[in-house]
Amino acid sequence: MKRMIGACLTVVMSMSLLAACGQSAPTGAAGTNNAAAPGKAADAGAASKKHAIIFKNAGNPYGEKMMEGFKTAITELGGEPILKAPDQPTAEAQIKMIEELISQKVASIAIAGNDPDALQPALKKAMNAGIKVLSLDSAVNAQSRIVHVNQADPERIGKVQVQAISEMIGGSGEIAVLSATSQATNQNAWIEVMKKELTDPKYKDIKLVKVAYGDDLRDKSVSETEALLKAYPNLKGIIAPTTVGIAAAGKVLTDKGLKGKVQLTGLGLPSEMAAYIESGVSQWMYLWNPIDVGYLAGYTADALVKGTLTGKVGDKFKAGRLGDKEVVKDGQGTQIMLGDPFKFDASNIAEWKKVY
Numbered sequence: 001m002k003r004m005i006g007a008c009l010t011v012v013m014s015m016s017l018l019a020a021c022g023q024s025a026p027t028g029a030a031g032t033n034n035a036a037a038p039g040k041a042a043d044a045g046a047a048s049k050k051h052a053i054i055f056k057n058a059g060n061p062y063g064e065k066m067m068e069g070f071k072t073a074i075t076e077l078g079g080e081p082i083l084k085a086p087d088q089p090t091a092e093a094q095i096k097m098i099e100e101l102i103s104q105k106v107a108s109i110a111i112a113g114n115d116p117d118a119l120q121p122a123l124k125k126a127m128n129a130g131i132k133v134l135s136l137d138s139a140v141n142a143q144s145r146i147v148h149v150n151q152a153d154p155e156r157i158g159k160v161q162v163q164a165i166s167e168m169i170g171g172s173g174e175i176a177v178l179s180a181t182s183q184a185t186n187q188n189a190w191i192e193v194m195k196k197e198l199t200d201p202k203y204k205d206i207k208l209v210k211v212a213y214g215d216d217l218r219d220k221s222v223s224e225t226e227a228l229l230k231a232y233p234n235l236k237g238i239i240a241p242t243t244v245g246i247a248a249a250g251k252v253l254t255d256k257g258l259k260g261k262v263q264l265t266g267l268g269l270p271s272e273m274a275a276y277i278e279s280g281v282s283q284w285m286y287l288w289n290p291i292d293v294g295y296l297a298g299y300t301a302d303a304l305v306k307g308t309l310t311g312k313v314g315d316k317f318k319a320g321r322l323g324d325k326e327v328v329k330d331g332q333g334t335q336i337m338l339g340d341p342f343k344f345d346a347s348n349i350a351e352w353k354k355v356y
Contacts, residue, residue: 036264050106051301052082057089062243062290065356069291073298090218091118094296098122108301114139120144120218127244132304136297138186142333149297150335151288168263170254171178172205172281173236180216190241192297214245221248240266250276274353284345
Protein backbone atom coordinates (compact mmCIF):
# COMPACT_ATOMS: atom_id res chain seq x y z
CA MET A 1 0.00 0.00 0.00
CA LYS A 2 2.94 2.32 0.68
CA ARG A 3 3.92 2.03 -2.97
CA MET A 4 0.37 3.01 -3.96
CA ILE A 5 0.44 6.01 -1.64
CA GLY A 6 3.83 7.07 -2.93
CA ALA A 7 2.69 6.83 -6.51
CA CYS A 8 -0.41 8.91 -5.81
CA LEU A 9 1.61 11.57 -3.98
CA THR A 10 4.06 11.70 -6.86
CA VAL A 11 1.22 12.35 -9.27
CA VAL A 12 -0.31 15.07 -7.13
CA MET A 13 3.00 16.85 -6.50
CA SER A 14 4.03 16.60 -10.13
CA MET A 15 0.92 18.45 -11.24
CA SER A 16 2.31 21.75 -9.99
CA LEU A 17 5.59 21.18 -11.81
CA LEU A 18 4.33 20.16 -15.21
CA ALA A 19 3.99 22.90 -17.82
CA ALA A 20 1.63 22.72 -20.75
CA CYS A 21 3.23 21.47 -23.93
CA GLY A 22 2.90 23.16 -27.30
CA GLN A 23 0.58 21.85 -29.98
CA SER A 24 1.22 20.85 -33.54
CA ALA A 25 -0.86 22.22 -36.35
CA PRO A 26 -4.07 20.27 -36.75
CA THR A 27 -4.71 18.24 -39.84
CA GLY A 28 -7.69 18.51 -42.13
CA ALA A 29 -10.83 16.40 -42.10
CA ALA A 30 -10.36 12.69 -42.34
CA GLY A 31 -11.81 9.47 -43.57
CA THR A 32 -13.83 6.56 -42.33
CA ASN A 33 -12.85 5.54 -38.84
CA ASN A 34 -15.36 3.50 -36.83
CA ALA A 35 -15.42 1.32 -33.74
CA ALA A 36 -15.00 -1.88 -35.73
CA ALA A 37 -11.90 -0.61 -37.52
CA PRO A 38 -10.25 1.82 -35.10
CA GLY A 39 -6.99 2.12 -37.00
CA LYS A 40 -8.48 2.99 -40.37
CA ALA A 41 -8.39 6.76 -40.12
CA ALA A 42 -5.43 7.00 -37.77
CA ASP A 43 -3.72 9.65 -39.87
CA ALA A 44 -6.60 12.09 -39.50
CA GLY A 45 -5.45 13.35 -36.11
CA ALA A 46 -1.82 12.28 -36.39
CA ALA A 47 -0.48 15.86 -36.52
CA SER A 48 -2.56 16.90 -33.52
CA LYS A 49 -1.30 16.46 -29.98
CA LYS A 50 -4.60 17.52 -28.46
CA HIS A 51 -6.14 14.87 -26.21
CA ALA A 52 -9.49 15.66 -24.61
CA ILE A 53 -11.34 14.25 -21.64
CA ILE A 54 -15.02 14.93 -20.94
CA PHE A 55 -16.28 14.12 -17.47
CA LYS A 56 -19.95 13.87 -16.42
CA ASN A 57 -20.31 17.26 -14.77
CA ALA A 58 -18.29 20.12 -13.31
CA GLY A 59 -17.72 20.57 -9.58
CA ASN A 60 -17.41 16.83 -8.93
CA PRO A 61 -14.26 16.16 -6.82
CA TYR A 62 -13.98 12.61 -8.15
CA GLY A 63 -14.09 13.90 -11.73
CA GLU A 64 -11.57 16.61 -10.96
CA LYS A 65 -9.09 14.01 -9.70
CA MET A 66 -9.72 11.86 -12.77
CA MET A 67 -9.04 14.78 -15.09
CA GLU A 68 -5.93 15.59 -13.06
CA GLY A 69 -4.57 12.10 -13.75
CA PHE A 70 -5.41 12.40 -17.45
CA LYS A 71 -3.61 15.74 -17.63
CA THR A 72 -0.53 14.28 -15.98
CA ALA A 73 -0.36 11.35 -18.43
CA ILE A 74 -0.85 13.45 -21.56
CA THR A 75 1.69 16.03 -20.39
CA GLU A 76 4.22 13.26 -19.66
CA LEU A 77 3.69 12.04 -23.21
CA GLY A 78 4.27 15.49 -24.74
CA GLY A 79 0.67 16.17 -25.65
CA GLU A 80 -1.81 18.95 -24.91
CA PRO A 81 -4.59 17.94 -22.50
CA ILE A 82 -8.04 19.47 -22.87
CA LEU A 83 -10.26 19.07 -19.79
CA LYS A 84 -14.01 19.51 -20.18
CA ALA A 85 -17.09 18.93 -18.02
CA PRO A 86 -20.61 20.35 -18.44
CA ASP A 87 -22.47 22.20 -15.69
CA GLN A 88 -25.17 19.49 -15.59
CA PRO A 89 -24.70 15.70 -16.00
CA THR A 90 -26.65 15.35 -19.25
CA ALA A 91 -25.95 13.68 -22.58
CA GLU A 92 -27.05 16.83 -24.41
CA ALA A 93 -24.35 18.91 -22.72
CA GLN A 94 -21.69 16.32 -23.54
CA ILE A 95 -22.81 16.13 -27.18
CA LYS A 96 -22.22 19.87 -27.55
CA MET A 97 -18.70 19.43 -26.18
CA ILE A 98 -18.00 16.52 -28.55
CA GLU A 99 -19.04 18.69 -31.51
CA GLU A 100 -16.69 21.45 -30.32
CA LEU A 101 -13.80 18.99 -30.02
CA ILE A 102 -14.43 17.63 -33.52
CA SER A 103 -14.11 21.16 -34.89
CA GLN A 104 -10.86 21.55 -32.94
CA LYS A 105 -9.51 18.40 -34.66
CA VAL A 106 -8.34 16.77 -31.45
CA ALA A 107 -6.44 13.49 -31.69
CA SER A 108 -8.53 11.69 -29.07
CA ILE A 109 -11.58 12.00 -26.84
CA ALA A 110 -11.95 10.11 -23.55
CA ILE A 111 -15.44 10.38 -22.11
CA ALA A 112 -17.26 9.34 -18.93
CA GLY A 113 -20.68 8.99 -20.48
CA ASN A 114 -23.87 10.46 -19.04
CA ASP A 115 -25.85 8.06 -21.23
CA PRO A 116 -24.65 4.81 -22.86
CA ASP A 117 -26.54 5.29 -26.13
CA ALA A 118 -27.52 8.94 -26.62
CA LEU A 119 -23.90 9.93 -27.30
CA GLN A 120 -23.49 7.42 -30.14
CA PRO A 121 -24.19 9.70 -33.16
CA ALA A 122 -21.77 12.38 -31.94
CA LEU A 123 -19.05 9.91 -30.97
CA LYS A 124 -19.35 8.02 -34.27
CA LYS A 125 -19.02 11.36 -36.05
CA ALA A 126 -15.82 11.95 -34.09
CA MET A 127 -14.45 8.53 -35.02
CA ASN A 128 -15.36 9.10 -38.67
CA ALA A 129 -13.27 12.26 -38.45
CA GLY A 130 -10.27 10.17 -37.38
CA ILE A 131 -10.50 10.93 -33.68
CA LYS A 132 -9.72 8.04 -31.34
CA VAL A 133 -12.61 7.64 -28.90
CA LEU A 134 -12.50 5.76 -25.62
CA SER A 135 -14.70 5.80 -22.56
CA LEU A 136 -13.65 5.68 -18.93
CA ASP A 137 -15.41 5.29 -15.58
CA SER A 138 -18.94 5.21 -17.10
CA ALA A 139 -18.96 3.36 -20.42
CA VAL A 140 -20.69 4.30 -23.64
CA ASN A 141 -21.87 1.46 -25.87
CA ALA A 142 -19.37 -0.51 -27.92
CA GLN A 143 -20.39 1.18 -31.18
CA SER A 144 -19.47 4.56 -29.68
CA ARG A 145 -15.88 3.84 -28.65
CA ILE A 146 -12.82 1.76 -29.38
CA VAL A 147 -12.15 0.58 -25.83
CA HIS A 148 -13.31 1.30 -22.28
CA VAL A 149 -11.04 2.05 -19.32
CA ASN A 150 -12.68 0.35 -16.33
CA GLN A 151 -11.83 1.34 -12.77
CA ALA A 152 -12.42 -2.15 -11.35
CA ASP A 153 -14.28 -5.41 -11.93
CA PRO A 154 -18.03 -4.59 -11.77
CA GLU A 155 -18.74 -7.94 -10.12
CA ARG A 156 -16.30 -7.24 -7.31
CA ILE A 157 -17.54 -3.67 -6.86
CA GLY A 158 -21.16 -4.73 -6.55
CA LYS A 159 -20.58 -7.74 -4.32
CA VAL A 160 -18.19 -6.09 -1.89
CA GLN A 161 -20.68 -3.31 -1.09
CA VAL A 162 -23.48 -5.78 -0.31
CA GLN A 163 -21.10 -7.83 1.83
CA ALA A 164 -20.10 -4.68 3.68
CA ILE A 165 -23.61 -3.43 4.46
CA SER A 166 -24.67 -6.94 5.50
CA GLU A 167 -21.86 -7.10 8.03
CA MET A 168 -22.62 -3.60 9.29
CA ILE A 169 -26.33 -4.27 9.92
CA GLY A 170 -25.86 -7.79 11.28
CA GLY A 171 -27.36 -9.48 8.23
CA SER A 172 -30.91 -8.24 8.81
CA GLY A 173 -32.99 -5.17 7.96
CA GLU A 174 -34.01 -2.75 5.24
CA ILE A 175 -31.41 -1.14 3.00
CA ALA A 176 -31.49 1.39 0.17
CA VAL A 177 -29.15 2.40 -2.64
CA LEU A 178 -28.36 6.05 -3.36
CA SER A 179 -27.02 6.13 -6.92
CA ALA A 180 -25.94 8.83 -9.36
CA THR A 181 -28.08 9.19 -12.52
CA SER A 182 -30.47 6.51 -13.72
CA GLN A 183 -28.57 6.36 -17.04
CA ALA A 184 -25.06 5.89 -15.58
CA THR A 185 -23.82 2.59 -16.99
CA ASN A 186 -21.28 1.95 -14.24
CA GLN A 187 -23.78 2.60 -11.45
CA ASN A 188 -26.44 0.45 -13.12
CA ALA A 189 -24.01 -2.43 -13.65
CA TRP A 190 -22.99 -2.38 -9.98
CA ILE A 191 -26.60 -2.17 -8.81
CA GLU A 192 -27.56 -5.19 -10.94
CA VAL A 193 -24.72 -7.14 -9.31
CA MET A 194 -25.95 -6.00 -5.89
CA LYS A 195 -29.48 -7.22 -6.62
CA LYS A 196 -28.14 -10.54 -7.84
CA GLU A 197 -25.91 -10.90 -4.79
CA LEU A 198 -28.87 -10.21 -2.50
CA THR A 199 -30.67 -13.27 -3.89
CA ASP A 200 -28.14 -15.45 -2.08
CA PRO A 201 -29.93 -17.22 0.83
CA LYS A 202 -27.45 -15.77 3.30
CA TYR A 203 -29.06 -12.36 2.67
CA LYS A 204 -32.64 -13.60 3.12
CA ASP A 205 -33.23 -11.22 6.03
CA ILE A 206 -32.08 -8.15 4.11
CA LYS A 207 -34.61 -6.21 2.02
CA LEU A 208 -33.65 -3.66 -0.65
CA VAL A 209 -36.50 -1.14 -0.37
CA LYS A 210 -35.48 1.46 -2.96
CA VAL A 211 -32.87 2.65 -5.44
CA ALA A 212 -32.79 6.47 -5.32
CA TYR A 213 -30.98 8.79 -7.73
CA GLY A 214 -29.15 11.93 -6.62
CA ASP A 215 -27.83 12.65 -10.15
CA ASP A 216 -24.32 13.18 -8.72
CA LEU A 217 -25.50 16.56 -7.45
CA ARG A 218 -24.84 17.35 -3.79
CA ASP A 219 -28.11 19.07 -2.96
CA LYS A 220 -30.26 16.49 -4.72
CA SER A 221 -28.32 13.66 -3.07
CA VAL A 222 -28.98 15.28 0.32
CA SER A 223 -32.69 15.56 -0.49
CA GLU A 224 -32.87 11.96 -1.69
CA THR A 225 -31.20 10.74 1.50
CA GLU A 226 -33.64 12.70 3.63
CA ALA A 227 -36.53 11.29 1.59
CA LEU A 228 -35.28 7.73 2.14
CA LEU A 229 -35.12 8.24 5.89
CA LYS A 230 -38.63 9.69 5.96
CA ALA A 231 -40.19 7.04 3.70
CA TYR A 232 -38.47 4.13 5.45
CA PRO A 233 -38.25 4.83 9.20
CA ASN A 234 -36.86 1.33 9.80
CA LEU A 235 -34.03 1.76 7.31
CA LYS A 236 -30.84 0.11 8.59
CA GLY A 237 -28.33 0.86 5.88
CA ILE A 238 -27.51 2.89 2.77
CA ILE A 239 -25.18 1.89 -0.06
CA ALA A 240 -24.04 4.89 -2.09
CA PRO A 241 -21.84 3.77 -5.03
CA THR A 242 -21.08 7.39 -5.94
CA THR A 243 -18.61 9.77 -4.31
CA VAL A 244 -21.09 12.66 -4.32
CA GLY A 245 -23.90 10.52 -2.91
CA ILE A 246 -21.96 8.90 -0.07
CA ALA A 247 -20.60 12.24 1.15
CA ALA A 248 -24.11 13.75 1.04
CA ALA A 249 -25.53 10.77 2.95
CA GLY A 250 -22.74 11.04 5.51
CA LYS A 251 -23.66 14.67 6.16
CA VAL A 252 -27.37 13.89 6.55
CA LEU A 253 -26.75 10.99 8.94
CA THR A 254 -24.37 13.17 10.95
CA ASP A 255 -26.74 16.14 11.12
CA LYS A 256 -29.65 13.92 12.18
CA GLY A 257 -27.63 12.10 14.84
CA LEU A 258 -28.14 8.71 13.19
CA LYS A 259 -24.63 7.36 13.74
CA GLY A 260 -24.91 3.64 14.48
CA LYS A 261 -28.63 3.62 13.69
CA VAL A 262 -28.35 3.81 9.90
CA GLN A 263 -25.16 2.31 8.48
CA LEU A 264 -23.42 3.77 5.43
CA THR A 265 -20.99 2.34 2.89
CA GLY A 266 -20.28 2.68 -0.82
CA LEU A 267 -17.69 4.41 -2.97
CA GLY A 268 -16.16 7.64 -1.70
CA LEU A 269 -13.17 9.94 -1.86
CA PRO A 270 -10.98 9.53 1.24
CA SER A 271 -10.58 13.31 1.60
CA GLU A 272 -14.37 13.80 1.64
CA MET A 273 -15.22 10.76 3.76
CA ALA A 274 -12.46 10.96 6.37
CA ALA A 275 -14.58 12.85 8.90
CA TYR A 276 -17.46 10.37 8.59
CA ILE A 277 -15.19 7.35 8.88
CA GLU A 278 -13.30 8.83 11.82
CA SER A 279 -16.60 9.61 13.57
CA GLY A 280 -18.03 6.16 12.85
CA VAL A 281 -20.95 7.36 10.70
CA SER A 282 -19.44 5.15 7.99
CA GLN A 283 -17.40 2.25 9.32
CA TRP A 284 -15.71 1.73 5.98
CA MET A 285 -16.12 2.33 2.27
CA TYR A 286 -14.34 1.59 -0.99
CA LEU A 287 -12.85 3.21 -4.06
CA TRP A 288 -10.01 3.01 -6.51
CA ASN A 289 -7.72 5.93 -7.24
CA PRO A 290 -9.53 8.25 -9.71
CA ILE A 291 -6.19 9.84 -10.50
CA ASP A 292 -5.05 6.44 -11.78
CA VAL A 293 -8.24 5.98 -13.83
CA GLY A 294 -7.59 9.23 -15.65
CA TYR A 295 -3.88 8.48 -15.95
CA LEU A 296 -4.59 5.10 -17.55
CA ALA A 297 -7.05 6.72 -19.95
CA GLY A 298 -4.39 9.23 -20.98
CA TYR A 299 -1.88 6.52 -21.84
CA THR A 300 -4.59 4.52 -23.59
CA ALA A 301 -5.56 7.53 -25.73
CA ASP A 302 -1.93 8.15 -26.68
CA ALA A 303 -1.38 4.50 -27.62
CA LEU A 304 -4.51 4.48 -29.77
CA VAL A 305 -3.40 7.61 -31.62
CA LYS A 306 0.12 6.24 -32.14
CA GLY A 307 -1.27 2.91 -33.37
CA THR A 308 0.52 0.84 -30.73
CA LEU A 309 -2.92 -0.14 -29.41
CA THR A 310 -5.95 -1.13 -31.48
CA GLY A 311 -8.41 -1.95 -28.70
CA LYS A 312 -8.65 -5.63 -29.63
CA VAL A 313 -8.64 -8.40 -27.03
CA GLY A 314 -5.07 -9.39 -26.19
CA ASP A 315 -3.50 -6.03 -27.03
CA LYS A 316 -0.83 -5.06 -24.51
CA PHE A 317 0.86 -1.73 -23.84
CA LYS A 318 2.83 0.07 -21.15
CA ALA A 319 0.81 2.63 -19.20
CA GLY A 320 3.54 4.74 -17.62
CA ARG A 321 3.93 4.21 -13.87
CA LEU A 322 0.98 1.77 -13.89
CA GLY A 323 3.04 -0.75 -15.84
CA ASP A 324 1.82 -3.23 -18.43
CA LYS A 325 -1.90 -3.37 -19.23
CA GLU A 326 -3.91 -5.72 -21.43
CA VAL A 327 -7.16 -5.33 -23.34
CA VAL A 328 -9.82 -7.84 -22.27
CA LYS A 329 -13.40 -8.59 -23.25
CA ASP A 330 -16.32 -6.80 -21.63
CA GLY A 331 -20.07 -7.20 -22.05
CA GLN A 332 -20.25 -5.22 -25.29
CA GLY A 333 -16.74 -4.71 -26.58
CA THR A 334 -13.33 -4.48 -24.95
CA GLN A 335 -11.92 -2.88 -21.82
CA ILE A 336 -8.76 -2.23 -19.86
CA MET A 337 -9.07 -2.94 -16.14
CA LEU A 338 -7.36 -0.79 -13.51
CA GLY A 339 -7.72 -3.12 -10.51
CA ASP A 340 -9.77 -4.21 -7.48
CA PRO A 341 -11.62 -1.75 -5.21
CA PHE A 342 -9.67 -0.71 -2.12
CA LYS A 343 -11.08 -0.64 1.42
CA PHE A 344 -10.80 2.58 3.44
CA ASP A 345 -11.47 2.45 7.19
CA ALA A 346 -10.33 4.01 10.45
CA SER A 347 -6.98 2.23 10.23
CA ASN A 348 -5.86 3.91 7.00
CA ILE A 349 -8.10 6.89 6.25
CA ALA A 350 -5.76 9.42 7.89
CA GLU A 351 -2.96 8.71 5.44
CA TRP A 352 -5.20 8.39 2.39
CA LYS A 353 -7.16 11.59 2.98
CA LYS A 354 -3.92 13.48 2.29
CA VAL A 355 -3.60 11.82 -1.11
CA TYR A 356 -6.98 12.42 -2.76
